[in-house]
Amino acid sequence: MKKSYASWIVAALIVAVDAFLCVKNPQDLDRLLINAILALSAFATLHARLLSLASAGFAAIGAYASAILAIKLGLPIWLSIPAAVLACGIVALIIGLPVLKLNDVYLAICTLGFGEIVRVSIILLPSLTGGSTGANLSTGFAYEAMKQTRTWELALALLALCYLFWATSRSKTGRALRAIRENPDAAATMGINVVVYKNGAFLASALIAGLAGAFYAHSVGSLDAGDFKFSRAVDILSYAVLGGSGAWFGPILGAGLLTALPILLRDGLRFLKDFSQLPNIVNGLALMLAIIFMPGGLAALFARRSSRASEARGEASTPGDGIEDAEEERVSGPMLAVEGLSRSFGGVAALCDVSFAIERGQVIGLIGPNGAGKTTLINTVSGIFPPSSGKIKWEGREIQGRAAHRIASGGIARSYQNIQLFGEMSVLENIVVGHHSRIHTSLAGSWLRLRSEKREERAARAEAMALIERLGLGDLADQEASKLSYGDQRRVEIARALALRPRLLLLDEPAAGMNEIETAALGDFILELKERGYTILVVEHHMDLIMKICDEIVVLNFGSKIAQGAPEEVSRNEAVLEAYLGRE
Amino acid sequence: MDLSLFANPVFLVQNLVDGLSRGALYGVYAMGFTLIFGVLDILNLAHAATFMWCAFAGYLVMAVGGLPLPAGLAAAMLAGALIALLLELLAFRPLRREGADKLSSMISSIGASLILVSLAEAAFGAQTRRFPNSVLDPKPFYIGGFSGVRISRAQILILAASVVLMVGLGLFIRRTKMGKAIRAVAASQKAARLLGIDVNGVIVVTFLVAGALAGAAGILVALLTNNIVPGMGNQIELRGLAVVILGGMGNIEGAVVGGFVLGLVETFTIAYAPGGSDIKDAIAFLILFIILLVKPNGIMGRGKADRA
Structure with a gap:
């Protein structure tokens, strides 16, 4: 070197x-x-x-x-x-x-x-x-x-x-x-x-x-x-x-x-x-x-320290693909309920009185023209900023305005429309970050180089590695995240969100920048996650994907909900066609 | 505390005059500082060093060169514009090209500031420079006899010049085409570029204006205190930061109001509070910290879109 x-x-x-x-x-x-x-x-x-x-x-x-x-x-x-x-x-x-x-x-x-x-x-x-x-x-x-x-x-x-x-x-x-x-x-x-x-x-x-x-x-x-x-x-x-x-x-x-x-x-x-x-x-x-x-x-x-992906590969002793089956729901009623949610930026209403609920195990599509408020909705639910008014109920409890890190450790993970990876960290390390709240060794413990830390770190790396391989990124584990192709970076984002072991996954345009084959594979993967008990809210512009994977679709336009229902229903809805195609 | 001070109207008016002229200086200094923050979102921590060099430039032209006051003012503002231009070209623009973060620009300006101050120390030494009386007659005017309110020629000059600069900057930003371009760049460099605005050109103009304001503040402070040293930037730097926070980061009207507020609070604390002159240096920091605690966007804070 x-x-x-x-x-x-x-x-x-x-x-x-x-x-x-x-x-x-x-x-x-x-x-x-x-x-x-x-x-x-x-x-x-x-x-x-x-x-x-x-x-x-x-x-x-x-x-x-x-x-x-x-x-x-x-x-x-x-x-x-x-x-x-x-x-x-x-x-x-x-x-x-x-x-x-x-x-x-x-x-x-x-x-x-x-x-x-x-x-x-x-x-x-x-x-x-x-x-x-x-x-x-x-x-x-x-x-x-x-x-x-x-x-x-x-x-x-x-x-x-x-x-x-x-x-x-x-x-x-x-x-x-x-x-x-x-x-x-x-x-x-x-x-x-x-x-x-x-x-x-x-x-x-x-x-x-x-x-x-x-x-x-x-x-x-x-x-x-x-x-x-x-x-x-x-x-x-x-x-x-x-x-x-x-x-x-x-x-x-x-x-x-x-x-x-x-x-x-x-x-x-x-x-x-x-x-x-x-x-x-x-x-x-x-x-x-x-x-x-x-x-x-x-x-x-100096050369960057290796993230020891090969070592982690060898350590993947537990059979499995790094994806945990989602945990059982703790309370009855809808998993996530958004009630009268509004958010404005300096007088511009990005979200206006939006209400809907997500039941456990559902895949919900959130669609709408550009600027409809889809990302704003995800940002308020994930705690990037609080709503101006309205309630967000997570498993029965109100969480609006709670800090993002608490919402994340409460079981809601997300990906970003414009990729937000830790660019200079390796793919493996990006995903191990998702294990943050599950590694319990304190800082003092790390200073004493306790055995438990070594064990926890090794387990986290092995699990992350299995997840990476499941998503077909195995060869890239040691690469710097920012060096990956656009589609691969999207997959790393999804893997990182899964590493939190969330019960609800918010995916913001996960297929943007992917080709048709990649998009189809992503669709299959989302359906597999659904099989394994995950609840998913997905924002997408690829209508084929939305039609294929969603149980229900919510349509936003200018910050307001204009339709909600099963995919076929929504695709025939007058208001939706108007919002997308304009009045004819 | 001497309670009779409160019953003395002459003393009160005297402090108002002193406080307003002090505040006007803070306002002029802070306008340039906040302008750069409003447009570029970076703290130019070399603003105080620019201010100090301009005081020396004015001193050299008037005390050494023997030129009259208007020439000194012009020289100081010109020097400020030039130094600010150099800062933009050497310290800020290279980092904008690299797409580095805001922290880098601040660090770069800190380095530039240290260099500027050290060069001044090397060139002028630690000894204090003073203007000869021929530059500005030090004899004050008295309103209401010798026991009345005292106002110096420097204070009159400061109040007049600061009003001209404040109104002038306001008109420039609001009414001119360049002002509109500056506001566009402040709102979004990307959008401004797409609209065909020469973003780098606009930023250069912003620096020239901000530097000229630092220059005006420098020479006016020098005339008021008649005490020109390489370390003179230290005293205004913290106050400038407090004023900018008080008025809301990037808010020019806020900087003017904040300047007057700090000038008056300082002057009245010195005059009325026991031990006031000992704590005067701490007032700016206290205001700064309290504003950050209770109202971090400043008393006139606004969103980024309609700033500057």
Whole structure:
């Protein structure tokens, strides 16, 4: 593999240069280790597609909190550092819980403001922090009293963090984060609680930044509000962006390169010797160049980890095709009932007072001209957005307005009209995401590498593999999902929805882009699912398919239901013919 | 707290004057910032650095070049437009071509911002630059005698210039053909392209206008505070974000209203609240956070379709 060959050379070069610099000047090693920890803090958020500029702010809180506790209260650092990290966690929850429910842009804004407020607060509390006068030793931040951490302690902390990141990336949590990174909406409809994971990522980032800050305080021995200004937040971000937010080791390489580069430039080029803005300019350029020319960062140079499809194939010990027979209905009455459902977008009514019910085991067709509100209906039922009014009753319970991930784990799965796969993940991994809520090993369990996790993961992979083979995609299991043909991607979407083991399947134009043979095969497959107890709502424009598979058809036009009945009935309905063909 | 302050009408009017002129500056700054967000859906985090460079451009033209005030204003706005154009060409357009996500554009603008600020530090050092008195007479006018309300020439200039810019931008967006094209691109780049609109051209004009507004804000703030340093963008950046959130992201009228609200709240807090001047930097963040908690679309928030 040529690709991974080059990547190892790059990594080795970075390590060699850093080693050389640290031998020359041992103080640089502490700085390097702290920067690497900070890089992991930025990675934690960026990996979940969150732009947080709070790392410097949290580092400041960690640094000052630990220093104040150690010096003013005389706590030993093994108490002051955890206490400081805890403080960062509390602040992160206060900021994250409200803000991460909103659009991601708001996190960038809020964290930018947060960093500034932390810095201003430090300046405004001189009795505690020494204020803005820099390394104000007179208030008790005495060098000798402060300087307590040893380099090997920093190295140990970094190694421990690396282990945790590695173990997390292989766990259910890591997979959920990758899914959110690729497509948050699709992740939610796979039963992943996106807000919780985003908060978790932000919390982890804050804790790690706080730890790095506390280490910085006890390693450098003096603190200055200027150490944590906005440009520091940008430095930290640039490590993670240059290193790449796809894999945890990338940011560490990024930190190694960007810590060494200014030193090398200054040593190498005489005229840059007194150019104190050099590191900032290098970091700013690194940010821009990396994001424009190398969006995957250094980590992308490394070969992608195999999703171990062949292994999973061998493990498929249980006979079967990966499709579970649908569970028995829990309550009597219709499985799904939509009552007076309306949804408008800024005054335009996309759905208007639509009511119908789906009985268990039925295949219902939902048809109508473009813009009739079919996808809007699926989006409201699957919880992408709430209805403006009306009720959605799922097995007797009202679920309108419930979050998408709860609806998914409640037994309703869907596919998308415009394909929403996790494009950079393999076909196999896409489908294993569907097992999210059935893998019970906790994150702590993954860190301990419990046997139960291995067993659960292996079972999930085997089951997913069987499903892939059943859908005729066996050879493609290791492929990146976005590289597949259109028709194959549609089939992966259906497989992914089935992996949730739903009782109701919502298929939004599953045959779009398929040829006639593929469409016919899809029709047979849907009928087979029906045989096995699945209830299905299918939106389609292929009328042959609809006529062949549906027990009943609901017709929408301009957001309203204009007809409902058996296929032959509907195909003769005056209103339907008019909607499709226009008045003659 | 000194309760007699509340009974003092001169003090009240004085704070109104100060608050309105402060708010006008925030409004002018935030209009450009929110315009780019409204059209492109990205935060241009280099807007504050553009603002700072324009203050220096105006300073160089007037204090070093010896040219009169109108030339300084023009130079600052021109510099702003040029820097914004560079940002569009170097930091934003390459990412639009690649079809990268919004996060990438924000990150790219953060990098650009750091470079701009560092270059200013390298060029001008940390020392504060001030205008000579010949640029703008620092003696204020007094309304109602020496114990009356004080209003400086800079404040008059700010109020006049900001009204011109606010009305001008409003007319430009509402009444001109280019304004209509900008609104079309804001609603949907794809649809605008299908209608034969030169989307990249429209985006360039948007950046030129936003940059010129940053330039105007930069030189006006410099004239008001007479304190020009490379770090001056920091102080307005957070306030600009608070104003934009307050008014609703991408909403230009909202940015104007939000600017005045923040200017007045800050000024009155400093004047009336105990320890007010210590917490003035925190007010913007508090407003920002509270708005995000209770009304994340801003006080005048609207949907994307009819924004900008």
